[in-house]
Amino acid sequence: MRYDFHSHTHYSDGILSPSQLVERAHDKGVELLAISDHDSISGIAEAKKAVSFNGFKLKIVEAIELSAQSDFGAIHIVGLGIDSNHSKLVKLTEQQQQKRWARVEAMEQKFVNLKVEGVLRDLKASCKQVVTRSHVARSLVSLGYAKDNNQAFKKYIGKKGRVKVTNDWIEMGAAIQTIQSAGGLAILAHPTRYPMSNRRLSYLIEEFKIAGGDAIEVSYPSLSPDKRGWLEVQRSKNDLLASGGSDFHYPDLKWSDLGYFPKIADDTPHVLDLIKDKIND
Numbered sequence: 387m388r389y390d391f392h393s394h395t396h397y398s399d400g401i402l403s404p405s406q407l408v409e410r411a412h413d414k415g416v417e418l419l420a421i422s423d424h425d426s427i428s429g430i431a432e433a434k435k436a437v438s439f440n441g442f443k444l445k446i447v448e449a450i451e452l453s454a455q456s457d458f459g460a461i462h463i464v465g466l467g468i469d470s471n472h473s474k475l476v477k478l479t480e481q482q483q484q485k486r487w488a489r490v491e492a493m494e495q496k497f498v499n500l501k502v503e504g505v506l507r508d509l510k511a512s513c514k515q516v517v518t519r520s521h522v523a524r525s526l527v528s529l530g531y532a533k534d535n536n537q538a539f540k541k542y543i544g545k546k547g548r549v550k551v552t553n554d555w556i557e558m559g560a561a562i563q564t565i566q567s568a569g570g571l572a573i574l575a576h577p578t579r580y581p582m583s584n585r586r587l588s589y590l591i592e593e594f595k596i597a598g599g600d601a602i603e604v605s606y607p608s609l610s611p612d613k614r615g616w617l618e619v620q621r622s623k624n625d626l627l628a629s630g631g632s633d634f635h636y637p638d639l640k641w642s643d644l645g646y647f648p649k650i651a652d653d654t655p656h657v658l659d660l661i662k663d664k665i666n667d
């Protein structure tokens with residue numbers, strides 16, 4: 387079964403609407419698609435309607451990608467197979483979205499001091515719902531303050547940028563508990579993309595397991611075979627399930643498209659089995 391358990395729509399930092407994402411997934415032969423927007427569940431219902439309207443056999447897996455804080459820095463946790471109407475989860479998404487807008491408002495004060503004008507106004511006009519640093523980078527490019535997203539992060543909003551604002555995300559354990567209370571599996575997203583050494587990352591994965599995490603992404607675009615092997619060792623050592631997905635955002639990226647990521651070995655304990663059972667129920 388072809389699946390993709392990590393994708394984004396324009397409700398967070400993706401480009402496509404949920405309907406467009408569904409059509410692309412259908413064209414790519416994806417049979418199970420998780421809509422996992424950052425701190426948002428708003429695209430799920432629209433995606434399901436698009437599947438029904440078009441008569442696709444594709445099934446939508448309700449999901450979310452929560453920003454959380456660990457002892458090793460900010461991380462992302464995919465909640466897979468959630469009930470998107472669960473009251474505790476809905477309340478958390480509202481809180482996280484408010485924190486995101488508070489962050490860009492704090493950034494705006496620093497931008498003004500640097501004579502960088504119009505960023506917040508542009509974000510309010512262009513963001514569908516959730517505002518991310520990717521939105522800020524795009525705004526800086528469109529307003530002429532950076533030549534591309536990479537420069538926007540390096541000069542302004544990255545770790546060493548002049549407009550860095552500290553995150554205030556939910557604590558990792560609490561995020562895991564909220565996902566599980568909504569019936570979902572808590573998955574550590576794209577582990578090798580966090581700015582830390584392998585040693586610290588191994589501690590993070592162990593901490594994630596101790597906090598009650600269910601699974602870890604071991605397959606996603608741009609992950610080298612050596613890193614995949616290393617992640618598999620960590621997954622097995624911590625008795626976590628495997629998951630994978632494209633982390634799809636943009637249709638024009640040749641190295642990342644819906645359903646395209648390295649195959650996970652058939653004998654690997656996988657979230658797919660649990661998700662198939664939930665959907666069939």
